[in-house]
Amino acid sequence: MTRTMKALVKAKSEPGLWMQDVPVPQIGPDDVLVKVAKTGICGTDLHIYKWDQWAQGAVPVPMTVGHEYSGTIAELGTNVTHLKVGQRVSGEGHVIGFKSRASRAGRFHLDPETKGVGVNLPGAFAEYVKIPAFNIVPLPDAVDDELAAILDPLGNAVHTALAFDLVGEDVLITGAGPIGIMSAAVAKHVGARHVVITDPNDHRLELARKTEPSVVTVNTSEDLRAVAESLGMKEGFDVGFEMSGAPAAMATLTDQLVMGGKIAMLGLPAKPFEYDFAKMVLKMITIKGIYGREMFETWHKMLAMLQSGLDIRPVITNRFAARDFDTAFKSAIQGGAGKIVLEW
Ligand SMILES: NC(=O)c1ccc[n+]([C@@H]2O[C@H](COP(=O)([O-])OP(=O)(O)OC[C@H]3O[C@@H](n4cnc5c(N)ncnc54)[C@H](O)[C@@H]3O)[C@@H](O)[C@H]2O)c1
Numbered sequence: 001m002t003r004t005m006k007a008l009v010k011a012k013s014e015p016g017l018w019m020q021d022v023p024v025p026q027i028g029p030d031d032v033l034v035k036v037a038k039t040g041i042c043g044t045d046l047h048i049y050k051w052d053q054w055a056q057g058a059v060p061v062p063m064t065v066g067h068e069y070s071g072t073i074a075e076l077g078t079n080v081t082h083l084k085v086g087q088r089v090s091g092e093g094h095v096i097g098f099k100s101r102a103s104r105a106g107r108f109h110l111d112p113e114t115k116g117v118g119v120n121l122p123g124a125f126a127e128y129v130k131i132p133a134f135n136i137v138p139l140p141d142a143v144d145d146e147l148a149a150i151l152d153p154l155g156n157a158v159h160t161a162l163a164f165d166l167v168g169e170d171v172l173i174t175g176a177g178p179i180g181i182m183s184a185a186v187a188k189h190v191g192a193r194h195v196v197i198t199d200p201n202d203h204r205l206e207l208a209r210k211t212e213p214s215v216v217t218v219n220t221s222e223d224l225r226a227v228a229e230s231l232g233m234k235e236g237f238d239v240g241f242e243m244s245g246a247p248a249a250m251a252t253l254t255d256q257l258v259m260g261g262k263i264a265m266l267g268l269p270a271k272p273f274e275y276d277f278a279k280m281v282l283k284m285i286t287i288k289g290i291y292g293r294e295m296f297e298t299w300h301k302m303l304a305m306l307q308s309g310l311d312i313r314p315v316i317t318n319r320f321a322a323r324d325f326d327t328a329f330k331s332a333i334q335g336g337a338g339k340i341v342l343e344w
């Protein structure tokens, strides 16, 4: 008899998600079955819930969604000898192939065959999720299940923040969503001098100050140059993180950086936009695109930083039982909240 479990499924090609009874995934010899404890709701999940153009093109229906998770190992594939049943884990949600030049060189995060748990592979908003053993990341005691459920977006923040040297540098972050806020805390943790974060939403700026009290928050309607001068910057910021996806933010960063400044860009613009490349050229600015997390350096560094004083807990603002997912999704879509965690 097939065992069944509760899962949040994109069951129909229309807005919404449905809690359904589906079979518990069958694992292969190189997989692990994880009993899910907590999950984080991501912007990606909201796109899938709303069923926008991107989601319609990317997600086959039916599909169990969700990719930010923590849990314990319930079952091991026959080839998996380095992990144990009962072990607390999280894991990388990008599932890669091993054929490409990048993969074979150990640059796993650059594999072009990458698939996404909860996007085009069955996801983690369920009682159980099947994950390749390669993707599993065991958790240290210092990282509880709730924090572990948001390691995926913290990893985005860490990947962005560690793209360039920040020691003694002044950092400008555009976008105080959960990932921008966490990147501010990471920048401070690794030794940046001033960290300034901008957003048009004052609630988000308030959450930024609550999470990282040393961060300077500036509403996009305010005069950023004056703030930089008041902090003693004469020529501008050294490093920028683009964490909003807003075209205006790239213009702001380009204007506010020093000559030779660097931009790590994680924010995903919804569509192509106009950008003044002449300014970028004349200021000799470097722009680096950031996708996902480095496997597995980002994971190693973020767990190590969480064990050595990095605190991002206040970015989690709402907690719901999984059965109340519809309320959880509606409050996420409303905006203004930080990370929302579902308990399974
Ligand atoms: N590259 C990746 O691997 C990856 C992974 C996850 C998320 N993302 C993207 O990263 C970005 C941040 O993710 P999030 O979950 O924190 O998003 P979010 O939508 O919660 O936050 C974005 C914030 O940017 C603010 N904003 C809008 N216009 C702005 C402007 N002109 N200047 C400054 N701030 C502005 C919004 O008010 C909001 O608070 C999103 O664009 C998301 O799509 C990329």
Ligand SMILES: [Zn+2]
Binding pocket: 042, 043, 044, 067, 068, 152, 153
């Ligand atoms: Zn995510």
